[in-house]
Amino acid sequence: MWEVSDEALFAGYASGDPEAATHFVDRFQRRVYGLALAIVRVPVDAEEVAQEAFVRAWRFAASFDERRGSVAAWLLGITRNVALDSVRGRGRRPEPVGDPTPDISVDPLDVAGAIERRADARRVADLMRSLPDPQRRALVAVTLWGMSTREVSEMAGIPQGTVKTRVRLALRKLRDEMGAPIP
Amino acid sequence: MTTLRCAQLRDVAPDVALGLLTGEERAVALAHLEGCAACRAEVASLAGVADELLLTGPEATPPEGFDRRVLARLTEVRAAEARSPLRNGRPAHLRRRGRHRRPDRRRLAVGATLAAAAAAVVLVAAVLVTSDDPPASTAERAEMTTGVGEVVGTATVRGGNPATVAVDVPGWGEAVPEGATYWLAIEMDDGSRTMTHIGTDTTWWQVPLARDADDVATVSVLDGEGWVWCSAEFAS
Numbered sequence: 390m391w392e393v394s395d396e397a398l399f400a401g402y403a404s405g406d407p408e409a410a411t412h413f414v415d416r417f418q419r420r421v422y423g424l425a426l427a428i429v430r431v432p433v434d435a436e437e438v439a440q441e442a443f444v445r446a447w448r449f450a451a452s453f454d455e456r457r458g459s460v461a462a463w464l465l466g467i468t469r470n471v472a473l474d475s476v477r478g479r480g481r482r483p484e485p486v487g488d489p490t491p492d493i494s495v496d497p498l499d500v501a502g503a504i505e506r507r508a509d510a511r512r513v514a515d516l517m518r519s520l521p522d523p524q525r526r527a528l529v530a531v532t533l534w535g536m537s538t539r540e541v542s543e544m545a546g547i548p549q550g551t552v553k554t555r556v557r558l559a560l561r562k563l564r565d566e567m568g569a570p571i572p
Numbered sequence: 573m574t575t576l577r578c579a580q581l582r583d584v585a586p587d588v589a590l591g592l593l594t595g596e597e598r599a600v601a602l603a604h605l606e607g608c609a610a611c612r613a614e615v616a617s618l619a620g621v622a623d624e625l626l627l628t629g630p631e632a633t634p635p636e637g638f639d640r641r642v643l644a645r646l647t648e649v650r651a652a653e654a655r656s657p658l659r660n661g662r663p664a665h666l667r668r669r670g671r672h673r674r675p676d677r678r679r680l681a682v683g684a685t686l687a688a689a690a691a692a693v694v695l696v697a698a699v700l701v702t703s704d705d706p707p708a709s710t711a712e713r714a715e716m717t718t719g720v721g722e723v724v725g726t727a728t729v730r731g732g733n734p735a736t737v738a739v740d741v742p743g744w745g746e747a748v749p750e751g752a753t754y755w756l757a758i759e760m761d762d763g764s765r766t767m768t769h770i771g772t773d774t775t776w777w778q779v780p781l782a783r784d785a786d787d788v789a790t791v792s793v794l795d796g797e798g799w800v801w802c803s804a805e806f807a808s
Contacts, residue, residue: 405650407643414639423632436635443642444649458623465626466619473591510627517628531590532625538592557586564621 395460403450414443420461421468428472428535438475442468459509473535516566524559527552576604581611589618607764712785714804716741716793725775727791727804735785738778741793741802748772754801759790767794 398416401409421442426435445467453463517525530541538556542549581604587593588601605612716725716739725741737758748754756777759765770777770793781788792803 410643410646411639414642418634418639418642419631420629422634422638423630424626426632427630432635435632436638436641439634439638440642440645444645447646448649458620459627462623462627465629466623469626470591513624514628517625528625531592532622533629553587553592556590556592557583560586560589560618560621563625564618567621567624 396455399446399450399453399460403447403453405447410447417443417461417464420465424465424468424533425472427533428469429475434475435472438472439468441471445471461509469532469535476535513563513567516563519566520559520562524555524562527555528559528563531556576600578604578608578611581605581608582614585611585614586618588615589622609763712806714791714806716791716802716804718802724802727806729785729788729791729806731785734780734782736778736780737788737791738776739791739793739804740776742775744772744775748795748801755794757790757792757794758788759792760787761789762787 395416398409398413402413418439422435422439425438425442426432429435429438442464446464449467453460457463517528520528526545527538527541530536530544531538536544538549538552541552545552581588581601584593584597584601588598588605593601605615711728711730713726713728715723716727717723724743725739728738728740730736730738737756739756754770754772756768756770756779757765758768758779758781760783766779766782768777768779788806790803790805793801795801
């Protein structure tokens, strides 16, 4: 019964249907929590962020527009925003003992075989692979790891202006390749 | 205040879309976006791509019981909204009508960030409270409704010099968290918008307009993140 599309499942979630909510959370919890953890890096904070993301998705359900993107991308966008707010709200990047900052030399596209199992991620992953390596790494650092350009600059030992340029070029190139969403 | 030209904004549009600007840079960029539909579209298109990138993000198994805790929290939130005299158990943002039929999440998010920076940048209207109302014959009134169509108050646009918008939401203080940030957004027919900070300690606000009263298209109350809480629409 629950082999339904993400959009249909989300419609049930938005309406407050308990069974739909159960399956919606089950379907997306690994991605939401995974992204939250990548950005805030502290498991207890990541859970708080992930919970808040699901609550906001319900609360702001009407703002979802499938013409502009998938449910997963929308939900993960919320997650990223909540996670960044959490990190910035503390005024510093948490660096817990035993939980090192992410190694930005590790490209998730190289190690995450799971991406290939996510149909919705294959296209963007392929496009990201087409980017020059420095541009891709800079873009990944600021999107998936939630880092500032200054942090990337310090970790990579390159000028902040160079990081900004790489990020801007990469995002524009991806947009041009993907085609602009409906404005 | 420094202002940006379109070419300058386009240069930093990826930074805006990714939330990389901070402080004054962001305020200046958002002030430009507020009045430039073309640049808003540019930022929105980049923001959409940024969201798509997240699909390649890492997965991780959440702690045991995470799903149960999420569902319990959702139940609590729904119950709290059900107890609210205004929200009636449904998200107030479930609105699909008129100008906001398909709101752009990113554009609203920009609006939210704008709200955070607005005190230094674009707030043009001070809230006035006065009893010297002009004759009723010059006023146009519309109901303020939530996303589920519940009438929670009224918005009144009055001609005059200056023209004014008055909003009355009885029960406001009980419906929103004390001290939370909310904004009164007045959108004109040409898409321009002014935003005024409103508090949670009163239920009535009046804002002077720099434009003709007939130009008002929508009056909305937004929460601190820029999402529509309730709104009223006026015929152009």
